[in-house]
Amino acid sequence: MSKETTITFLGAGSMAEALISGVAKTLYEPSQMIVTNRSNVERLHYLQQTYGVRTETNKEKAVKEADIIVLAMKPKDVAESLTPIAHAFCEQQLIISLLAGVTTDTITSLIGKQIPVIRAMPNTSAAIRKSATALSSGRYATEADLAVAKTLFETVGIVTVVEEQHLHAVTGLSGSGPAYVYYLVEAMEKAADEIGLERDIAKELILQTIIGAAHMLKTTNKHPSVLRKEVTSPGGTTEAGIGVLERYRYQEAMVACIKRATERSKELGEALLSSVQ
Ligand SMILES: NC(=O)C1=CN([C@@H]2O[C@H](COP(=O)(O)OP(=O)(O)OC[C@H]3O[C@@H](n4cnc5c(N)ncnc54)[C@H](O)[C@@H]3O)[C@@H](O)[C@H]2O)C=CC1
Numbered sequence: 001m002s003k004e005t006t007i008t009f010l011g012a013g014s015m016a017e018a019l020i021s022g023v024a025k026t027l028y029e030p031s032q033m034i035v036t037n038r039s040n041v042e043r044l045h046y047l048q049q050t051y052g053v054r055t056e057t058n059k060e061k062a063v064k065e066a067d068i069i070v071l072a073m074k075p076k077d078v079a080e081s082l083t084p085i086a087h088a089f090c091e092q093q094l095i096i097s098l099l100a101g102v103t104t105d106t107i108t109s110l111i112g113k114q115i116p117v118i119r120a121m122p123n124t125s126a127a128i129r130k131s132a133t134a135l136s137s138g139r140y141a142t143e144a145d146l147a148v149a150k151t152l153f154e155t156v157g158i159v160t161v162v163e164e165q166h167l168h169a170v171t172g173l174s175g176s177g178p179a180y181v182y183y184l185v186e187a188m189e190k191a192a193d194e195i196g197l198e199r200d201i202a203k204e205l206i207l208q209t210i211i212g213a214a215h216m217l218k219t220t221n222k223h224p225s226v227l228r229k230e231v232t233s234p235g236g237t238t239e240a241g242i243g244v245l246e247r248y249r250y251q252e253a254m255v256a257c258i259k260r261a262t263e264r265s266k267e268l269g270e271a272l273l274s275s276v277q
Pocket residue numbers: 010011012013014015016036037038039040059071072073074075077080081082098099100121122123124175176
């Protein structure tokens with residue numbers, strides 16, 4: 001564990017909680033983590049009770065105490081959040097931003113100091129240490145800063161380093177990605193209901209089907225289309241089912257979905273840029 005480090009979370013929502021639950025008692029003792037949010041003290045109380053983290057309503061104090069500050073507010077709230085406490089940051093600290101779309105340069109401008117910023121795009125599976133995270137370094141971040149962020153996110157899953165421009169695509173693909181899978185499961189559960197399967201039985205079968213398919217992709221190294229063909233007997237049930245997906249242009253819909261999410265990431269960053277300038 002990195003025993004000397006104090007890590008402050010500005011923002012205490014789903015992503016902050018996923019990260020806290022993934023790193024608490026592994027990389028960091030809960031007492032090394034300080035959590036603050038806009039104003040919801042019940043939420044802070046819940047996080048303190050559940051994970052043993054420290055909570056703080058004075059954001060300036062929470063920042064001053066930290067070695068690493070994780071930005072975990074919504075992109076639209078970052079200017080309002082950082083501007084009043086910018087003076088509390090110093091260049092020896094490291095900022096790790098989870099914000100979709102917001103560039104490291106925007107964060108640096110908001111703070112007004114040459115402070116190192118690493119931008120990260122994890123996903124909520126960090127809660128069970130299965131996140132797929134991509135990292136990118138801002139202009140003042142050193143290799144040592146990147147190594148610190150890598151260690152943090154490797155504790156909660158796999159990590160890859162990309163050029164910052166590619167983080168929009170990562171956000172559309174794997175940042176939002178778990179939601180696409182959950183949406184598929186919702187649809188499978190709805191279908192199971194309509195074809196008369198008991199809910200509990202269906203739930204178990206769907207879950208194991210998703211886990212099994214994910215493990216097959218990982219362990220066999222076969223292309224997904226090859227694995228799909230192995231399931232699809234000529235003239236059989238899968239072929240009939242996939243025929244319907246093709247008529248509904250399922251693949252086209254997925255491609256359009258990921259492209260739109262990627263575009264939205266760019267929009268979130270640009271909206272902020274115009275309000276910062
Ligand atoms: N939810 C997800 O799956 C992922 C989210 N992210 C990013 O993580 C960030 C947080 O997302 P969620 O946790 O989903 O949002 P959320 O809405 O659940 O949480 C946002 C938190 O920010 C706090 N906040 C708002 N204004 C603040 C201020 N002025 N000072 C301090 N805290 C303030 C809120 O009180 C709340 O605790 C976003 O920027 C998002 O783009 C990144 C990867 C995945």
